[in-house]
Amino acid sequence: MKLQNMTVIFxxxxxxxxxxxxxxxxxxxxxMALQQQYDTKLLxxxxxxxxxxxxxxxxxxxxTNADSIRxxxxxxxxxxxxxxxxxFGLPRIKC
Numbered sequence: 001m002k003l004q005n006m007t008v009i010f011x012x013x014x015x016x017x018x019x020x021x022x023x024x025x026x027x028x029x030x031x032m033a034l035q036q037q038y039d040t041k042l043l044x045x046x047x048x049x050x051x052x053x054x055x056x057x058x059x060x061x062x063x064t065n066a067d068s069i070r071x072x073x074x075x076x077x078x079x080x081x082x083x084x085x086x087x088f089g090l091p092r093i094k095c
Contacts, residue, residue, distance in 0.1 A: 041084065041087035041088065042084070044083065044087060045080050045083040045084035045087055046080065048079055048080060048083040049076045049077065049079050049080030049083065050076070052075060052076045052079035052080075053072060053073070053075075053076035056071075056072040056075050056076060057069075057072050060072060
């Protein structure tokens, strides 16, 4: 066989493999970027909820009333849900 025939056979084998690997790697990169965006939005919403809880409980340091503690927790959960809904561009649904 001539060198030209070997080159054609090599190209026929390698080009489809390279195209498939390129598509697979592109999909993996897109998936990782989307996962990073979701993680960032979730982390931001969690931070907002924790900050809201800290701000609500700083004034109730000496309160042992269960209703007060429950109100602070519900307020921080509401802040978390609102922040998460805003990050994803969704309307907040009240439960």
